Amino acid sequence: MGDILANLATGWATALTLLNLGYCFLGVLIGTLVGVLPGLGPVATIAMLLPATLTLPADSALIMLAGIYYGAQYGGSTTAILINLPGESSSIVTALDGHAMARQGRAGAALATAAVGSFFAGTVATFVIACLAPPLGNLALKFQAPEYFSLMVLGLIASIVLAQGSLLNALGMVVLGLLLGLVGTDVTSGTQRFTFGVSALSDGINFVVVAMGVFGIAEIVRNLEDHGTRALLVQAIKELMPNREERRRIIAPILRGTALGSLLGILPGGGALLASFAAYALEKRLSPRAREFGTGAIEGVAAPEAANNAGAQTSFIPMLTLGIPSNPVMALMIGAMIIQGIRPGPNVMLEQAPLFWGVIVSMWIGNLFLLLLNLPMIGLWVRLLSVPYNLLYPSILLFAAVGVLSLSNSAVDVYLLALFGVLGYAFLKLGCEPAPLLLGYILGPMMEEYLRRALTLSRGDPIIFLQRPISAAMLLVAVLALGILLLPAVRTTRSKAFRE
Amino acid sequence: MPRLNVKDFLAGFIFLAFGSAFLVLAQHYPMGSARRMGPGYFPQLLALLLMGIGIAAMLRAWARAPVAIGGIASKALVLVTVGVLIFGLTVERWGLVVASVSLVLISSAASSSARLGQALALAFALGLFCATVFGLLLGLPFPILRLWG
Numbered sequence: 001m002g003d004i005l006a007n008l009a010t011g012w013a014t015a016l017t018l019l020n021l022g023y024c025f026l027g028v029l030i031g032t033l034v035g036v037l038p039g040l041g042p043v044a045t046i047a048m049l050l051p052a053t054l055t056l057p058a059d060s061a062l063i064m065l066a067g068i069y070y071g072a073q074y075g076g077s078t079t080a081i082l083i084n085l086p087g088e089s090s091s092i093v094t095a096l097d098g099h100a101m102a103r104q105g106r107a108g109a110a111l112a113t114a115a116v117g118s119f120f121a122g123t124v125a126t127f128v129i130a131c132l133a134p135p136l137g138n139l140a141l142k143f144q145a146p147e148y149f150s151l152m153v154l155g156l157i158a159s160i161v162l163a164q165g166s167l168l169n170a171l172g173m174v175v176l177g178l179l180l181g182l183v184g185t186d187v188t189s190g191t192q193r194f195t196f197g198v199s200a201l202s203d204g205i206n207f208v209v210v211a212m213g214v215f216g217i218a219e220i221v222r223n224l225e226d227h228g229t230r231a232l233l234v235q236a237i238k239e240l241m242p243n244r245e246e247r248r249r250i251i252a253p254i255l256r257g258t259a260l261g262s263l264l265g266i267l268p269g270g271g272a273l274l275a276s277f278a279a280y281a282l283e284k285r286l287s288p289r290a291r292e293f294g295t296g297a298i299e300g301v302a303a304p305e306a307a308n309n310a311g312a313q314t315s316f317i318p319m320l321t322l323g324i325p326s327n328p329v330m331a332l333m334i335g336a337m338i339i340q341g342i343r344p345g346p347n348v349m350l351e352q353a354p355l356f357w358g359v360i361v362s363m364w365i366g367n368l369f370l371l372l373l374n375l376p377m378i379g380l381w382v383r384l385l386s387v388p389y390n391l392l393y394p395s396i397l398l399f400a401a402v403g404v405l406s407l408s409n410s411a412v413d414v415y416l417l418a419l420f421g422v423l424g425y426a427f428l429k430l431g432c433e434p435a436p437l438l439l440g441y442i443l444g445p446m447m448e449e450y451l452r453r454a455l456t457l458s459r460g461d462p463i464i465f466l467q468r469p470i471s472a473a474m475l476l477v478a479v480l481a482l483g484i485l486l487l488p489a490v491r492t493t494r495s496k497a498f499r500e
Numbered sequence: 501m502p503r504l505n506v507k508d509f510l511a512g513f514i515f516l517a518f519g520s521a522f523l524v525l526a527q528h529y530p531m532g533s534a535r536r537m538g539p540g541y542f543p544q545l546l547a548l549l550l551m552g553i554g555i556a557a558m559l560r561a562w563a564r565a566p567v568a569i570g571g572i573a574s575k576a577l578v579l580v581t582v583g584v585l586i587f588g589l590t591v592e593r594w595g596l597v598v599a600s601v602s603l604v605l606i607s608s609a610a611s612s613s614a615r616l617g618q619a620l621a622l623a624f625a626l627g628l629f630c631a632t633v634f635g636l637l638l639g640l641p642f643p644i645l646r647l648w649g
Binding site for chain 1: 519522554583610614638
């Protein structure tokens with residue numbers, strides 16, 4: 001316990017500097033903004049801002065990017081409740097009951113419930129991270145090459161399991177991502193691989209280019225497909241506070257949502273989206289008012305909102321302690337660390353203690369900012385929705401292009417951006433989710449390195465992955481996860497869960 | 501001819517194409533052995549795996565019910581892509597302002613509800629913004645505006 005307090009004190013010292021407070025505020029502000037605006041998610045935003053973080057100190061950069069992620073959860077729920085337009089996928093379930101409440105004139109209560117639930121969950125999740133991260137990090141320090149390799153296999157399989165749509169496609173995307181990650185100079189032999197003699201490619205395809213292309217550009221083109229006019233119907237918000245009856249009804253759902261979200265966030269492949277769906281389903285099962293769900297039950301707002309915020313935050317645990325991204329945003333955070341010259345993994349906690357704890361503490365501060373930022377300013381956020389997309393998307397495109405250009409001052413990156421945009425759009429149309437590709441891309445070079453070392457250790461015998469208990473256990477979990485998914489019964493429920 | 505799921509088939513085809521391309525290219529790099537993996541070892545392994553996945557997905561296309569791909573925003577795709585490409589092509593020779601304005605004007609045309617006046621105003625504002633912020637303040641090593649010379 002003393003350790004945790006000492007660590008958190010280190011974190012406070014980092015997070016409370018004026019500079020970092022400023023970047024934390026900026027992060028949650030941008031996060032809320034992109035959360036409110038549909039068609040622009042945290043992944044694309046973080047990808048576009050990565051070049052800008054180059055000039056920042058590492059701690060400020062990560063604090064700001066983290067703020068965008070959890071800030072977007074807040075913003076997404078605001079629009080979900082008020083106009084039934086979830087700005088973020090993790091707010092989809094919030095829209096069910098939240099918007100129903102809004103139509104009954106209880107929008108204020110729903111918004112307050114979402115904000116308070118999120119704040120509570122964020123506070124708890126911060127402590128969960130502070131308690132769980134050190135032991136996990138210590139465990140990871142015992143890892144050698146075979147364990148790391150198996151851990152990455154597990155992480156990739158988890159990303160497949162949680163991808164929407166066909167398993168086979170997701171598997172293909174992972175392998176394609178791994179291959180794309182290998183473009184560039186092979187660290188061990190110095191061989192130039194897949195560069196076609198282009199010198200700009202000798203350091204590999206820049207991560208930011210891939211992320212902006214498949215998430216940002218592809219998304220813009222998809223939004224342009226069917227762009228009708230947005231109906232904006234917002235009633236004046238009266239009575240921000242829930243009444244006494246409502247206050248009583250939200251306590252248990254918030255607690256359960258926080259617990260479930262914290263747990264699901266830690267799992268590889270987890271995060272805000274899964275947490276919110278699971279929490280909604282759980283409440284619906286437990287609540288004596290199950291029949292009211294979907295028609296404006298306040299529990300249906302409280303639980304998923306607490307869960308998505310808790311999940312968003314605890315999904316930092318595998319990223320910070322093991323260097324394994326559990327979702328695309330975490331993959332981008334790892335990209336940001338690599339750009340800053342920090343090698344992700346368990347060493348971060350030891351070698352970069354102020355950074356590590358600073359980021360964690362900043363999440364709590366950021367949640368406080370969000371509470372202050374959101375409740376009084378909801379009207380302003382909603383008005384943002386009337387910004388026409390025709391003005392928005394050319395600006396986004398331009399900033400993406402300039403951002404990519406500034407990475408290595410080479411126009412080749414801009415051409416690659418266009419190429420990955422086309423590829424990303426094709427994959428979207430064919431039902432292949434881009435997230436597994438991005439994870440594979442990040443892990444590709446690391447996986448090759450660990451495989452190489454593990455096989456050198458065992459003199460070329462792959463049985464080493466099964467002989468070492470931790471590694472064998474992780475591979476077993478990966479195989480089980482895949483196996484369970486192939487069961488017909490689970491398959492139908494999974495596709496149903498994604499459809500709901 | 502049996503009806504096939506075009507979506508699955510095309511996805512499989514893309515995987516197969518990428519897998520084959522990587523496999524062919526990887527032939528130039530020494531394989532090494534499992535004990536001493538050469539630069540060609542891991543890529544060839546992955547490329548074969550990707551080809552296998554691609555073939556499986558293509559075969560599966562006959563077993564699953566056909567699904568429509570849905571409308572393809574070909575106009576938006578082309579204009580957005582061309583806009584970004586033109587930006588890359590012009591920025592070194594003509595400078596940031598020309599590149600930004602071209603990107604904004606070309607990509608604006610991608611929207612079905614685009615208006616010329618709005619696009620021109622946006623291009624003007626963003627061109628000015630790019631010139632000051634990225635050119636003057638951040639000092640990107642590209643000319644701001646170079647129409648001749």
